[in-house]
Amino acid sequence: MLMVMSNPINLLYAKYFCDAVRLGSITASARANFVTQSAVSQGISKLENMLKCTLLARHPNQFRLTPGGEEAVRGLSELLKKADNLQDELAENNGSILGDLSFACTHSFALGLIAPYLSRFRLENPRTKINFQCIGGPTKIMHLLKMGIIDFGIAPKVGDFSGFEQTYIYQGSYGLYRSSQLQDEKELPFILPEPEDTTTFKEAYLREYKKEPEIFLKVGSWEVVANLAAEGLGIGYFPDYVAQKKQHILIPCYQNLLLPKYEICSLHLAGMKIRKSSRIFLSYFQL
């Protein structure tokens, strides 16, 4: 017997809802979907009626996700992604391309490395919409992946990535850098990233110079460490790619010390297929 769904889920409203959650605002979702704020607000209300569940707790000038909304955004994002993948596959079968490129990476990677890859992608796929988020760290990226808000993430390989498939896309070494304007590096104290593990550096320094390194500051961002080093406040410890952007004002020092390597990987939910646009973008990173 043919079953008729009395309240099928409207994917358009699901997109309004997921975009509102992703962007943190009904108005932003409206802008992203080229409709008025009212259309999004009414669409979400209709979605709530369809699902028989309150998705948003409305407050003056803002909304918050209800527990039901949290669950819904995960399920609906997955649904939208599947619909997107289907569209991808059909497009591929027709010899055309693609789906949105939707990903997130850390601030330092965004500032230091991503531009040429984005530029190449835009050149080769000018009609593909890019949703690129640049955020704090791997934990936030894993959260966005679990919520289905992004297709893949790019993060340094630190901590536990269980539940995610990872592919190494970039590797290099940590280094020590100082301002090219300064003459005597031996007088300068060290600026280290925090809360990162810098014991390898400290041990190497202790072995070489038989004393503890003098630490001037611990700062929560590689970029800030690099900027402070460039200003001549000390010797910064950070990955080589952060220094590349500032190679005219930063020079490597203490190159006799053996410092650890780092690896950057792409991440996506285990068992989930990523879009063709994502595969193309990630193929640019050939180790």
Add this chain to the structure above:
DNA sequence: CATTGTTACTAACCAACCCA
């Protein structure tokens, strides 16, 4: 403290489409 801008809501309405 008044003004202005932003954000979100509801109500009323419109145009396109579908179907009996």
Add this chain to the structure above:
DNA sequence: TGGGTTGGTTAGTAACAATG
């Protein structure tokens, strides 16, 4: 062809934050 449905708009309102 007229009524129902859908997806949208505009108008009006209210709460809040920033600013002078």
